[in-house]
Amino acid sequence: MPPILPSDAVELTSQPHQTPMAIAETIRTFLQSAGSTIITVEFVKKDGTIRKISFNPRDKNEIKGTGTTAQNPDIIRVRDFNLARKNQPAWRSFNVHTIRRINCNRQTFNFTV
Numbered sequence: 324m325p326p327i328l329p330s331d332a333v334e335l336t337s338q339p340h341q342t343p344m345a346i347a348e349t350i351r352t353f354l355q356s357a358g359s360t361i362i363t364v365e366f367v368k369k370d371g372t373i374r375k376i377s378f379n380p381r382d383k384n385e386i387k388g389t390g391t392t393a394q395n396p397d398i399i400r401v402r403d404f405n406l407a408r409k410n411q412p413a414w415r416s417f418n419v420h421t422i423r424r425i426n427c428n429r430q431t432f433n434f435t436v
Contacts, residue, residue: 368421
């Protein structure tokens with residue numbers, strides 16, 4: 324499968340007939356195909372607050388195998404490198420359906436939550 328380009332992600336979100344599931348699949352594919360590019364994601368947490376995290380999608384540092392496997396494919400687990408630099412627990416997760424913005428390669432992609 325060819326990688327989803329950022330312009331493809333923007334195009335899909337701007338089409339009113341696209342379902343939330345199709346947009347979520349586009350976001351998941353985009354994150355998987357981003358390689359080692361630093362990505363910043365802004366999303367709405369369960370409590371309604373906004374969080375912004377920056378991560379390398381291929382970073383698997385410090386995985387100890389003590390956590391649980393995500394049962395929901397819409398939950399993405401990443402290592403927030405800003406927290407890791409401060410020697411704080413850095414693993415975070417977010418739901419692709421709550422993403423408001425993705426910054427990657429000096430481009431910003433906005434989504435409606």
